[in-house]
Amino acid sequence: MEMGNFPILSVLTFFPLVGVAIIAFINRENVNVIRWTAFVISVIEFIISIPLYFAFKLGTPQFQFVEKLPWIKSWGAYYYMGIDGITLFLVLLTTFLTMLSILASWSINKRVKEYMISFLFLETTMIGVFCALDLLLFYLFWEVMLIPMFLLIGVWGGPRRVYAAIKFFLYTMVGSVLMLGAIIYLYWMHYKATGTLSFELMELLKLKLDPRVVPFLFLAFALAFAIKVPMWPFHTWLPDAHVEAPTAGSVILAGILLKMGTYGFMRFCMPFFPAAVQKFAILFLALAVIGIIYGALVALVQEDIKKLVAYSSVSHLGTCMLGLFALNLQSVSGGLLQMINHGISTGALFLLVGMIYDRRHTRLIKEYGGIAKVMPIYATFFMIAVFSSCGLPGLNGFVGEFLTLLGAFKTYPLFAVLGATATVLSAAYLLWMYKRVFFHEITNPENMKLKDLNLREFIIMVLIVIPMFWIGLYPKPFLERMQPSVEAFIKLAKGEKSVVYQMEGRKVNLASLISEKLER
Amino acid sequence: MVLASTKDIYLILPEIALLVTAAVVVIVDAYSRKRGSFLNILSSIGVIVAAYLNFKLYGDHGYAFGSIIYRDKLAYFANYVFLFCAFITCFYARDYLLRENRDYGEFYALVLFATLSMMFVASSASLLMFFLSLEVVSVCLYALAGFVRDRDLCVESALKYLLVGAFSAAFSVLGMAMVYYAAGSLDISAISRADITPFLAVGLVLFAVSIFFKLSAAPFHFWAPDVYQGAPAPVTGFMMTAAKAAIFFFVVRFFMMALGVKELWLSVLIFVSVVSMVIGNFSAIRQMDVKRLLAYSSIAHAGYAMVAIASGTKYGEVATVFYAVAYCLMNLGAFAVISVLAGKDERYVNLEDLQGVAVEHPVLAAALGVFLFSLAGMPGTIGFISKFYAFAAAFKAGLYGLVLFALINSAIAAYYYLKVVYYMFMREPKKSINVQVGVATGIAVLLLVAVVIQSGITPDYLFNFARMSLP
């Protein structure tokens, strides 16, 4: 499929803003019109993103669909967008989950207009984060993203929403200001070395840094991303934010936002400072493993379903980090795939929890029991999601988890073995929860009259279950698209700077495109 | 010897335009109370004329009136900034004044007088000229602060401003006298050539007191929360922005360009910067009065700007100038919104009163949100660009520790901005706030929102403009 000069990434990034503009002019009383508009926009967005998958060139680690325009000329900052095998699926995941999340937001009745505006705005920033190849541009999207998420949690969240929203915002902010400092340092070092100002990823990757400073820079970046991942012990914002956020917010938070942390490690933190990666590998592997086990153990004893899923995220993301820091092809591919998997399976779990919450307005496990009898379809989907999350072979979770641990075992057997305990623990906490919620007799009379999924919810679940089986049974399309980029990442993170990315031959330039169109 | 050559007059044409306008305003106001409501248009036109003249003059360098006024691109650029602030203030203040039944021409006249004095502050080539114009600005602002003279808060803030301001000015005079003794002249060029003796240094420090004072930099900031809280919102907006910007421009001209920061000032600047950030940010955390909160925030911002000043490099100069501009835009906007939200007699300035505004006035709340996020330094707004560049400049100059401190501070600062957003967006409205948004205010706010966001996303125009204004 030939993309021509179509600036697909820009369109993807800014199309939701068109939706924002449209919704801004709809009367706030027309709630359904607003919902449908938002949904249609997100569907179109998803459809626009599909060609990425087909047009993506295999076998090259270079960035594709690249667009480069001068942005802040006096600072040497560019509007520089592009994706590679690492981000391709993250972008697709974003458009996909946003679509589902909006569809799952029908139960929002309060200030729907603002809600949908925030959501679409959030989508813009998320795609921007994944596509930006200029550090300043990245930082822009990275930080701006906090605002809509802050509002989503804070306005439409649960009882402790404000605490959670502010905690989320400030925690992330603390991390990112240090990263900003490191970015500034790199910026000046690059200027010193070459005499040109640039925030470009590829340019900055070429830098030779003072080995005494590298650890500090690495830690500054790492802190920002570790908070986002979240790695133990920077995880405590997560349960709060997840629990308090509205369903769709949790889905996006778990599905996309956490991935930005791991993505940041892959794209920036580790390639920039290979020396520090070596130095700190053990520390980060240890934290990852602690996160895996700790997250699982704490999840085991949660009383709130959503909190349980939140802690399970800590555990799962630990696996991703384990994969990244083990630095071999299998582990990193697995870690990357696990990022996608976690987005899907945990996203599905949050959606499901949201559905039951809409009905009963509680998420406490003890309030339930025997739901399987009254909501068989729901129970089935929940079970699929549970098994996807705990890595049952044949579903997506297994492929990622197994690859990660397999690869990690090659380089760090001990950590991999410890990480593998997650397979036992995840089964324990998920099935125990499942048992308490769905099995046994119905003791609470309120649960007797629960209605099974309606058509809308059914469609959501069917849509999200499809990729679970797809990745579980035929992960090849995913893995083969990732592989060259993963290989390049490993080389970079190991300090082989000879494989720095080159620019794609063809640049898509929005301005020239527009002028071209005008001339015709 | 002629008292003033044509060239002299020519170079200060913008000021003259303002002077004339102010005079006309006073006269019109005196003779026809009824037409008072159009005075904002009149003064806005005067400001535009001045801006036009400024535009025409842009690029004409040179001293005027001997060696007390120096016009260069920096001065013209500064003029634009003051004129913009004055324009916005005059333009929307009418809505406020009408609501408070204080639609007096003096207001506009005082704003215009203050503005023209600020223009002199930014282009003064002598400490004498600086001090005189600054005092004129101050006198105008004393009057403006107490403009609503039957409001207790206003009167109180005017008194505090007057007494503390005059007190600190006196130190400046003493300092100037010492400088005059040590350097033999008050001309900036002469001072920069003089040997730095301890006497001169102490003189300069004493002189700098009124600069720090006006910048509301700690520990000379104590008046700021009270005055900013008490003064009428448009006045606060004006004096928080234009008056401070004037000082920033002078600082760039005097301390950075003429004297050089490195040996002379670094320790003082770092101290003041750190203390300002700490006091400003921490005091704001528990603050419930939105005006006072922004006042504390402005103290912290003085600290951030000081980071840029401390760098002392060319980058630092650009950063300082740009910071001043950004700061003006954000705070003008914030106070324009507050002037509306506060309601009659500014009764609703407590966060508790503002809770849930977003439900009934989403656009207004969103606009304030934009300004607050900009103040917090969120990317996508001008606040980020200015802060980034300020820190980058200091970083380049090797002030790693200071930058780190400032970065952490700006993360802490995010809390209280978020707090305001939280009250506006995330609480249910307690009572219906009867808010009338005047057309002028609406236009001003939207304009400022547009500029803040536009300059946050594509800062090139504004940034280059600021950079070009420096040699």
Add this chain to the structure above:
Amino acid sequence: MIPVSWIFALSVLVFATGALGVLIRKNAIVMFLCIELMLNGANIFFVGVSKMRGAAEGHIFVLFMMAIAAAEAAIGMAIITAFYRRKGGVEVDRADLMKW
């Protein structure tokens, strides 16, 4: 001829007296007068230095200063009057609405 240091000493003395007045008095008018005293203390030094150098600059400066002080006094009195009207006194501890 009196040495400059003496003039400086006198000027600082006057200045300090004024400053002390501001620091310890509560009456707004007295405080304001003390500030005038401080200004005049500084002015003494200006005049002295000017005299010593035989230049007119200092003298001119002092004249400007007095003009400014007059303007300030005018506006100051207006404010203090307004204050008196609202608070029934000119003691600065009556200004206690705004703190913290």
Add this chain to the structure above:
Amino acid sequence: MLKLILAVILIPLAGAMINGLFCWKTKRKAHLIAVPAIAIPAVISLVLFWKVAHGQRFDGTFYWWISVGNFRIPIGFLLDELSAVMIVTVTFVATWIHIYSIGYMDHETDRGYAKYFCYLNFFVFFMLTLVLANNYLLMFVGWEGVGLCSYLLIGYWYEKASAANAGMKAFITNRVGDFGFMIALFLLYKHLGSLIYHDVFASAHELTLPLATLITLLLFMGATGKSAQIPLYVWLPDAMEGPTPVSSLIHAATMVTAGVYMVARSHVLYNLAPFSMEVVASIGAATAMFAASMALVNNDLKRVLAYSTVSQLGYMFVGVGVGAYAAGVFHLFTHAFFKGLMFLCAGSVMHALHGELDMQKMGGLYNKMKITAITFIIGALAISGVPPLAGFWSKDSILHHAFVSGHKIIWFVGTVTAAMTAFYMFRLIFLTFFGEPRDKHIYEIAHENPPVMTIPLMVLAFFSATVGLLALLPGGGFEGFLNRLFEAAHHGAEHAAHGGHEAGGAAVLILISVLVAFMGIGLAYAMYMKHTPDPKKLTERFRPIYTLLYNRYYVDELYFALFINPTVGISRHVLWKIVDVLIIDGIVNGVARLCSLVGNLIRKIHTGFIPDYAWAILVGIIIVCGLKIIF
């Protein structure tokens, strides 16, 4: 051949999908889809078996599943003697159990009925994947997949708390074993670079002894989970909460033998690691006896059978552990028939008694349920090792191999266990089918079940009685057929083992094991028919032992006290409440609170009093001047 194999695997999957997705359409007619979905593969399996018997093998790839760098895993299948035996066993037994289920599950709701058959087909799909895979990872897929189905089917009556718990327990316990399995796979990949059997076995000799030992032990850890060996056997007795046909198919005939299959499949690796072999054999023997001892006193019909299964699985591991892979698999094969049969019989009794399982309430049922009783007795005789029934041949072969390979103790344990087996089986028969009815009401309602249930019983009984005779086929019989596979890699490690029924010593061994079987039966007859010695008195006499046995050695309690409760307790009270909430979040919130506190202090310096402000300015000036002068 690939097409046939795919047909075998995918037809059950298709059946499961149809019943799963359209359960509200298929309802009562679910079996019309489910039974053919197993029967057809059964026929195809026979065809495949036929081909293998004539020397054909298949090892091929369907498609590449995971492929990252040099880690390439196909969805690929291996059909050789071992897998051929397995698929025939699985599909054949499964077919009859499906048919039996039609009658057994007729009380279920419409949806439940369809769901049941869906799960059952699904299970067969995974079981076939497990045995047909040509690499460890795909085997692992089947391995976990059968675990999933086991979970679903044990928890089929999820409204019963015990069923829900048992399902969860089964899955999690299995996961513990799978943990070891996974690590073994990691090791294999790390050191051999592949997980495909062909490559692994071809390069297995490169493994050092410790490594081979470690890998095989970890694999065996997986096996202990799936095949319910010490220490992970605890889930199997509880698994009896599932419908009885499920216990029969999954927890007796097929799934639980997957561990044995896996060890047999990995014989190349085990041959490299003598120590692991010893461990396998020892654990097998220990489990055999241990489980049998618990079966002695249990009064629950199904649980006795469950312990018996655990015990018999122990035998199988003894077989593979002493290197007699063929014997182990042979026992697996015969066990599938007679244990499947006995479970179905137990189910038949249960069905007739509306779910009653307590043997103490039964008695004399022979009169009411002749077919069930007779078929059960056939099964019991088979398991007790009474010639010429199936169990005799396979069990004896294992004991024989154990003895001749020098594992005298293991042989002794196995023989004693054989006696115990005979005893508890006949104890069960006497208590259930003979003697006086102990509960009138239960006796009243008892009735023979419809043919749809009895015909499978009879078929399986027939095979239980006769499959052992396969050992007599020319060319070494059943074991000879399998040894075509095992011998190839054997290199004479266990040369004298196979076909050892001719030697004189062997005859003595046979005699001993037949004797102990009859001793066991006789003792059971004496105690439960003649009451000499009276079981009650014995119980009184050996009260502590009885209590220990009756309470299953308190192992479950021990596990709870040692692992589960501490884990949950520490997680809740230490990790969550203290580490997470108090310490980590406490620090986070503490920083925030500290900032707030400091903020409140700092803002108090703005007193609002003008002279104070003047003082501040003075202090500021002094500090600034000081700084200026010092620096």
